[in-house]
Amino acid sequence: MQLTVWTYEGPPHVGAMRIAASMRGVHYVLHAPQGDTYADLLFTMIERRDTRPPVTYTTFQARDLGSDTAEIFKTACREAVERFRPDAVLVGASCTAELIQDNPGGLAKALDLDIPVIPLELPSYQKKENWGASETFYRLVRTFAPAPAARAETRAPGRICNILGPTALGFRHRDDIVEITRLVESLGIAVNVVAPLGADIADLALLPEAAFNIVLYPEIAGVAADWLARNHGQPSVTITPIGVGATETFIAAVATHAGLAPQDRPGAGSRLPWYSRSIDSTYLTGKRVFIFGDATHAIAAARIAAKELGFTVCGLGTYSREFARELRSAAAECGVEPLITDDHLEVEEAIIAAQPELVLGTQMERHVAKRLRIPCAVISSPVHVQDFPARYSPQMGYEGTNVIFDSWVHPLMMGLEEHLLGMFRDDFEFNDGAAPSHLAPVSPPVEREPVLQQATTLPASPSVTIEPPWADEAERELKKIPFFVRGKARRNTEKYALEQGLSIITVEDLYDAKAHYSR
Amino acid sequence: MNAPVSLPPLGSAAKPLRERGQHEVFCGLTSIMWLHRKMQDAFFLVVGSRTCAHLMQSAAGVMIFAEPRFATAIIDERDLAGLADIHEELDKVVDKLLARRPEIRLLVLVGSCPSEVIKLDLAKAADRLGGIHGPAVRFLHYSGSGIETTFTQGEDNFLAALVHELPSEPAGAAKSLIVAGALADVVEDQFRRIFDALGIGPVTFLPPRNSAALPHIGPQTRLLLAQPFLGEATKAMERRGARHLAAPFPLGEEGTTAWLLAAATEFGVDPERFAAITGPGRTRARMAVEKHRSVLDGKRIFFFPDSQLEPSMARFLYREAGCEILEIGTPFLHRHHVADEFALLPPDVFVSEGQDVDRQLDRCRAARPDLVVCGMGLANPLEAEGMATKWSIELVFTPVQGYEQAGDLAELFVRPFARREKLRVRV
Numbered sequence: 026m027q028l029t030v031w032t033y034e035g036p037p038h039v040g041a042m043r044i045a046a047s048m049r050g051v052h053y054v055l056h057a058p059q060g061d062t063y064a065d066l067l068f069t070m071i072e073r074r075d076t077r078p079p080v081t082y083t084t085f086q087a088r089d090l091g092s093d094t095a096e097i098f099k100t101a102c103r104e105a106v107e108r109f110r111p112d113a114v115l116v117g118a119s120c121t122a123e124l125i126q127d128n129p130g131g132l133a134k135a136l137d138l139d140i141p142v143i144p145l146e147l148p149s150y151q152k153k154e155n156w157g158a159s160e161t162f163y164r165l166v167r168t169f170a171p172a173p174a175a176r177a178e179t180r181a182p183g184r185i186c187n188i189l190g191p192t193a194l195g196f197r198h199r200d201d202i203v204e205i206t207r208l209v210e211s212l213g214i215a216v217n218v219v220a221p222l223g224a225d226i227a228d229l230a231l232l233p234e235a236a237f238n239i240v241l242y243p244e245i246a247g248v249a250a251d252w253l254a255r256n257h258g259q260p261s262v263t264i265t266p267i268g269v270g271a272t273e274t275f276i277a278a279v280a281t282h283a284g285l286a287p288q289d290r291p292g293a294g295s296r297l298p299w300y301s302r303s304i305d306s307t308y309l310t311g312k313r314v315f316i317f318g319d320a321t322h323a324i325a326a327a328r329i330a331a332k333e334l335g336f337t338v339c340g341l342g343t344y345s346r347e348f349a350r351e352l353r354s355a356a357a358e359c360g361v362e363p364l365i366t367d368d369h370l371e372v373e374e375a376i377i378a379a380q381p382e383l384v385l386g387t388q389m390e391r392h393v394a395k396r397l398r399i400p401c402a403v404i405s406s407p408v409h410v411q412d413f414p415a416r417y418s419p420q421m422g423y424e425g426t427n428v429i430f431d432s433w434v435h436p437l438m439m440g441l442e443e444h445l446l447g448m449f450r451d452d453f454e455f456n457d458g459a460a461p462s463h464l465a466p467v468s469p470p471v472e473r474e475p476v477l478q479q480a481t482t483l484p485a486s487p488s489v490t491i492e493p494p495w496a497d498e499a500e501r502e503l504k505k506i507p508f509f510v511r512g513k514a515r516r517n518t519e520k521y522a523l524e525q526g527l528s529i530i531t532v533e534d535l536y537d538a539k540a541h542y543s544r
Numbered sequence: 545m546n547a548p549v550s551l552p553p554l555g556s557a558a559k560p561l562r563e564r565g566q567h568e569v570f571c572g573l574t575s576i577m578w579l580h581r582k583m584q585d586a587f588f589l590v591v592g593s594r595t596c597a598h599l600m601q602s603a604a605g606v607m608i609f610a611e612p613r614f615a616t617a618i619i620d621e622r623d624l625a626g627l628a629d630i631h632e633e634l635d636k637v638v639d640k641l642l643a644r645r646p647e648i649r650l651l652v653l654v655g656s657c658p659s660e661v662i663k664l665d666l667a668k669a670a671d672r673l674g675g676i677h678g679p680a681v682r683f684l685h686y687s688g689s690g691i692e693t694t695f696t697q698g699e700d701n702f703l704a705a706l707v708h709e710l711p712s713e714p715a716g717a718a719k720s721l722i723v724a725g726a727l728a729d730v731v732e733d734q735f736r737r738i739f740d741a742l743g744i745g746p747v748t749f750l751p752p753r754n755s756a757a758l759p760h761i762g763p764q765t766r767l768l769l770a771q772p773f774l775g776e777a778t779k780a781m782e783r784r785g786a787r788h789l790a791a792p793f794p795l796g797e798e799g800t801t802a803w804l805l806a807a808a809t810e811f812g813v814d815p816e817r818f819a820a821i822t823g824p825g826r827t828r829a830r831m832a833v834e835k836h837r838s839v840l841d842g843k844r845i846f847f848f849p850d851s852q853l854e855p856s857m858a859r860f861l862y863r864e865a866g867c868e869i870l871e872i873g874t875p876f877l878h879r880h881h882v883a884d885e886f887a888l889l890p891p892d893v894f895v896s897e898g899q900d901v902d903r904q905l906d907r908c909r910a911a912r913p914d915l916v917v918c919g920m921g922l923a924n925p926l927e928a929e930g931m932a933t934k935w936s937i938e939l940v941f942t943p944v945q946g947y948e949q950a951g952d953l954a955e956l957f958v959r960p961f962a963r964r965e966k967l968r969v970r971v
Contacts (some may be wrong), residue, residue: 026633027618028640035598058657060571060690063599065921071602075928077921081902084567087660087691101566108902120593121657121691124624149593150621370644407601 031369031389033344033407037147037157038119039064044161044245046078046193047221050112051165054102056094056129057119059084071410072194081105085122095127102133106140112226113141113169115161120149141226143168153367155244155319155345158192162221166249169229170257177258182284183236185215187259189250190242191222196322196406198222200419201241205266208422209239212276214283221245233257237282241265241421244319244345266421267325268429269295269333294423297430301334305439312437315340315381317364317372317390318405320348322420324355326385326404329429331359340364340379342372369393380513383437388412400436493522495530502532517542555894557855557886560877565900568921569849569875572693572701573656574603578941579702580613582726583751585649588614589641590688591634591664592656613648615641619658634669635676648681650755652702655687682755684709694875696773696851696940699726703750703777706758707784713762721807722759722786724750724778725771728943735794735946738804741821744811750777761786766810768803770794770945772885773852775878792884793853794945795953796860797829802884825947832951833864836958841866843961846913848922849873849899850936855885857917857939862889865954869893870911873904915960928971932960 034040038055045053046068055061061082068078083101085094106114116129130144143164147157188205191198199222206216217235218228232238232253238261240250250261262282266275272295277287300306314336316326320343330336341356342364343349349365356363364375369389376384376393384394384401388409394401403412404420418432419425495503506514514535521538522530555561573596576588590596597616604612617637622628634653642648651673653666666685674683686705688698703724713720721744723735732749739747748759759765763785769778772793782788791806792799801822808818845867847854854874861867869889877897886893896904901922908916909929916926916933923933934957944953 026620026623026628026630026637028615028637029597029618030612030615031601032594032597032616032618034594035602036593036595038595039598058571058690059567059569059694060573060599060657061595062566062568062921063570063574063603065568066919067602069922069924070920073924075924077925082566084565085691086564087689090661090691104565104902120595121661124658124661148621149595150619150624153594 027368029368033367033369033387033389034154035064035067036120036149037152037154037160038117038145038149039067040154040157040159041115041117041145041147041161042068042078042080043154043158043192043194044165044221045080045115046074047191047223048165049223049225051079051115051226052105052109052111052113053078053080053115053117054098054105054129054133055080055082055117055119056098056122056127057082057084058121059086061119061121067194071408072413073410074193078193079109079111081109083122090125094122094125095132098127098129098132099136102129103136103138106138111140113143113165114138115143115145115165117145117147118149123149141168156347158245159248162245163249163252165221165226166229166232167252169226170232170253172256173233177256179258180236180260182282184213184283184285185217185235186262186279186283187217187232187235187238188219189238189240190244190246191219192242192245193222194406195222195242195245196319196404196408196412197418197420198242200417201421201425203417204419204422204424205239205241208266208272208276209279212280212283212285214279214285233259235259237262239279242321244321244348265321265325267322267425268329269297269423269426271325271328272422272426295426297333297426300430306335306434308439309434309437310335312336312383313339313379313381314383314385315376315379315390316404317342317344317384317386319343319387320345320352322405324348324352325420327355327359329426330385330433333426334430334433336383339381340375342366342375380516383433385433400438402433402436404433493519493527493530496532499530499532499535502535514539555871555896556892557877557879557882557889557895560874560895560897563896563898563900563903565903567694567849567875567899568901568919569899570603570695570919571599571657571690572688572695572698573599573654573690574695575688575698575702576600576614576654577604578726579699579751582753583650583755584753585647585755586613586652587641587645587648587650588652588654589638590614590616590654590656591659591666592616592619592654593658594618596656596658613645619662624662630664631669631672635673638673638677642677642681650682650684651677652705653683653685654698655685655689657689657691660687660689660691682709694849694852696771696853697776697876699771700774700776703774704780706751707761707777707780710758710761710784712784713760713764717760717762717764718746719764719766719811720760721745721747721766721768721811722750722761722781723747723768723770724774724781725769726751727770727945729753731943731945731949734948738821738825739807742804742808742811742813742818744807744813763787766807768807769881771853772856772878772881773876775876775881778881790880790884792859792888793856795853795856796864796950797826797833797947798863798888799856799860800829800945800947800950801826822947829947829950833954835951836954837865839958839961840954842868843914844868844870844911845957846870846908846911846916847873848901848904848908848916848918848936849875849896850917850919851940852876852878853939854917854936855882855889855895858893859885859888860953861957862893864950865957867957870913871896871904871907873897873899875899915957917957932964934960 068074116133133142191202238250240246240261240263253259262278264275266272314330323343327341338359343352344367353363373393385404391401418428518538623630670683670685684705686701761784765786767786767788789806791803794800794803854872858869858872871894873896926933
């Protein structure tokens, strides 16, 4: 049993719904109690889709348990097929229906439907959303692009590829497909099938016609791509083109698989390299950034942060346990402890301990950062309705790097603004109390020492200690330090004072600590 | 002898169309969304699956509050396989929670579909935990499971559980009034002022804002329901001796007056005094609704089931705003509690109980209503089909009861029309 306030991933049947909702002509009949229909609003409300997801729930009730819930499933399945006339039907159970063991696969088979039925076994008490999506996509690919009788031969390079992995509710997947399709086509390579988003089962049957697969999102398509490699001899490009460097590596890999000469197009189409070098970006140097999200986005973010923006990565983690190995090596490269957990309270503690100046995370970290008054940008699911923006905002490819530059840097104080605030901190309009211009409309005027304040009000934080008291004069001096670094200055000084065994903190100690930590 | 019995038409209040297909309705767990804010020292711990945790955050619009006063104890494979003692595991979770949130005074264990199906005994767990952590922390339990409850029925079950904790009336107690059903604080305060002015008292509200402020209950207690979905809680209070005062619900000028009158009559308030005290509020409510009447008059409204508030909303729209009611869908019809509402509606108004969402959508499309009141899963798809919709959840989360809110209530239904009027973009 696990205590959780918020969860990063939904149950596996929600993953299956994401695949069903991504595709055309696929319907999902889900044995589930009333209440599980909440999942519909992930699509209709959070993603603002204009149609209901193609899911029929059996909505069994307590009084049905004594009688025949299996009959309810059969009726719902038969009626759904009659009403929606799908090309294929997925059948499965949610967590409660799993307990009553009705076997939807067997029941659907007994109905003798005239369309393909794909039974899903998604163990709700062990697995989670991304696993469910991955498994469902794999099952569909296996069914509709069946393995040939003969052993697959390795493909010769060719100028045709599939793009695998984008789904409904994916973080900017809708725009990433457009960007990557354009990028691939600009190399003279044709895109055969994009799946699951926008594909139907006839498209899946065409998958083997491509020379290779591009795995945009391994959390969803990794397993299916491995199967295609084993059974159809299709190699995969598994580099995720997020960031300038990764996009270039991606292009080189795609070119190789297509039998083209390696492309050399450094930074073409991306403003990020110049913006990073521009003089106004010097204030980005060494900004401490904490990163948490799904493995794909978190690992990419770490690379961009460190190598393309000049930040210092002070924390890196993921909730995707399946990709713990990849994340560990990325963390090692950044010289930080990897954080692999699905407990958002643990992430909160890690953020408090790391004292970042920017958080790149999911909707959960956005909340933590808001409470700590640390700037934040969302880089990964789970997300909020506002992370499905109306504008075109991919994360991948060159346009993705432009979007990333803007969306990560804007929450930070701009270069001159930061300096002016330090210089004119006593100005009546331009002072501590005045929030940075970009935060003003959203941030309430509140107490300005977030990190410390939080650390003392969260009993779960391991970093809480009893600090030596501050001398009045030292306290006044501390207030002269700009508010956005004051919390850090206070904590560093207190840490220093503890280490030195000081009984009271003086002005001297404040500057000693500053010198100590500025090594 | 053989004269045909005149049966009410299919779909009326007396004989609603009963359906048991797919329900596009939240389960009872979601009532925690307002209960955890209403009772400020309570914490709700759902004992359930990852789905329950995901539901809670998705239904809350993904995180309204940075840290809400609810959480989920997620049952996992080890608990089900018997590798771990599920009760020990629950105790550990509770220890962890209380260490993190030492200010909790009332910890409510909320049963879910999986915990009900595996027959996890939360009554036993609450007793045991009370023995360990009491008296500083009190433990309650109820089921908000989707196999037994819809949306607002979670509040009903919570209040029913709370009733067992209510102290008995002292001997020789005077007549008192309990107003049951979570209301916004501002509405509660307005009603309290009116009751005071009428000389009705003592009046207490259930749930109270603080778990220590539980009202007395006994044979001298009169019960006024502020919400139509309190079947179980009412039964529990009647078993403790309280007497229910039948009335329409306090929506709109007419409903609020009738609701107050039920209490005034019981407490022997002089009719002239009643008229004098309620007069200004009635006038204000009528004026406020009147402003919106030109938009709503003659509009044809279709209700999908959501909160059990549907008959009361329909009555308000029909009587005070001049709307035509095409269908009242409700997840559950408590005949006795809504009898006074139906007395004010046309006898042949079409009522459906439960749901088969696809069939109901067929009826809705065929009826071409001017406004569809429905849950969040349906609203955008229906808008995309060209229908004007109103999220039913707003009717639960917005203060709409009482005289001062009558205009706000009308405005909620006006807004979809006003919006369409303003928008000059085509889909």
